[in-house]
Amino acid sequence: MKGYALVGARVVLEDRIDGESAVLVRDGLIEALTAPGDLPAGVARIDAGGRYLTPGLIDLHAHGAAGHGFDTPSRAGYESVLAAHAGFGVTAMQASLATAALGSLAETLAFGAALAAEPPGDGARLLGVHLEGPFLAPEQAGAHDPALLIPPSARAVEKLLAAGRPTMITLAPELPGGVEAVRAFAAAGTVVAIGHSQARGASFAEAVAAGVTHLTHLWSGQSSLTREGPWRVPGLLEESLASTGLTAEVIADGRHLPVELLRIAARCLGGRLCAVSDATPGAGLADGTPYRLGALECVVEDGVGMLPSAGCFAGSTTGLDRMVGHLHAAVGLPAHEAVATATSVPARVLGLRRQGTIRPGNLADLALFDEDFTARATIVGGRWVVDKDGIGERAHD
Structure with missing residues (x-):
């Protein structure tokens, strides 16, 4: 050739x-x-x-696009999502699954893991499956159905690992069995992230020692500073910003986080900051368009996903290319640093040695x-x- x-x-x-x-x-x-x-x-x-x-953009956290979601184990649906994200400059991505019943998650995990083993088609490469749930804190459920959240029992962890090793899992390690789950997933080669969690202090440190290496979307689904009498107690947000060695995500769509918070994240994390789209089936669709995220009904509203029943964000509707542009133009990162948040940093998160640069x-x-x-x-x-x-x-x- x-x-x-x-x-x-x-x-x-x-x-x-x-x-x-x-x-x-x-x-x-x-x-x-x-x-x-x-x-x-x-x-x-x-x-x-x-x-x-x-380098082609690498999206670690995306649920869908163009009306299709990764929660449904359909080859045509997955290929539509991968093609849509290729239109954003994405060459590789994880399929993020929202919280669902354990059996359904295992079925979809097995499907996604098998598809990821195939050569890429006419869209982005599928790197594997990211489980965002069901081991999340009810207090930080966000756009996850609280009725489907469960603690990470040994049986539940074994069922998911037997279905097909996820490339990443987001969990709340402070839940009963949480630290043991961190150890089990990390031992299997899964990247373990803390997210949708109340972890702080000793529980945060114990989880990191057990194998946590990543933090899911700063300021979203994270506990923050509280007071106990005169004492100020850092939450997961402050633990994340003060951490050393961990990588952390931001959803830089200009909706989830104002510029000031993105600048704080960039100053605290530096070369460990990772941009993710958290794109939903609503990505690329017009305002007013309904879509499903896991078990919940959501809608595109003012350029972002919303969960009307809870009055909170339900993922983004923006591609990763626009987030890189926002980090450069609005937040002020030099172009090569903005690009790194969506290329070399996510490649490092997953240990991809031949991508990202x-x-x-x-x-x-x-x-x-x-x-x-x-x-x-x-x-x-x-x-x-x-x-x-x-x-x-x-x-x-």
Whole structure:
């Protein structure tokens, strides 16, 4: 295969923007980052027209898009969601499952794990399944049905692990059996995150010692500062911001968190901050459109998902590309740092060694963006699965 080279792009590297180099793609891999004059003969040159060329975005936390959700074990539905997120510049993602009955979760987990083992199709890669529940604190249920929340008994944990190892689980470790569940999932190779939780102090520290490495969506489903007499007691939020070594998510859709909180997160977490879409089946749909998230009826309202019965957010309706743009333009992160929150940081969370950065030997999972980080093209394993402007046509010559 002759391959092709992307030239004329602003290549987003881990520590800077490179406006001089070409990226050579061959056999599904990034073969070289080199001067355009040093490209081998016979390689098609594709002019990126000054757009940002980034590693493909990696979304760790998304429930659906375009009217379809990962909660339903349907190949057509999953493929529709993966294709919709590829339109946001996403080349790899986890299927996040909202709280449901244990048997239903096990069935969907088995389906998703099997599908993730297949080669990617015409959308983003499916990395595996993220269980957001059912082991969550009722006080922090958010858009999860409280009636379906259960403590993480050894039997429940074993049933889920037997169905198909989740790549990530969000749980509340302060629940009875919580720390034991952390140990069991971590031992199985699952990334364990604290979320929808009241964990603080000793319970937080014990969970981290047991294997927690990640924190699910800051300020959403997290307990915060309380007072016991004259004493101020940090909640999960403050424990998260003060943590060292843990990675943490933000939903940077301009709805869930104001700019000031995103700036606090960036200052506290630095290179450990991870942007996630938390996109629902409502992503890409018009205001007023209803959708289901797990067992609950939700609606798109003012550009965000809402749970009318509880008056709270129910996930986002925004793609990850717009969140990167918001972190850059509104929050003020340099472009390469904003991109890192959706590329190299989530790759590090899951231990993906050949994704998340533009370097020789990595998978050719790439994306092209306009100045405001609107996705224009998405490349998965060297294949142009999204090409809104037709600029990648020469890749098929």
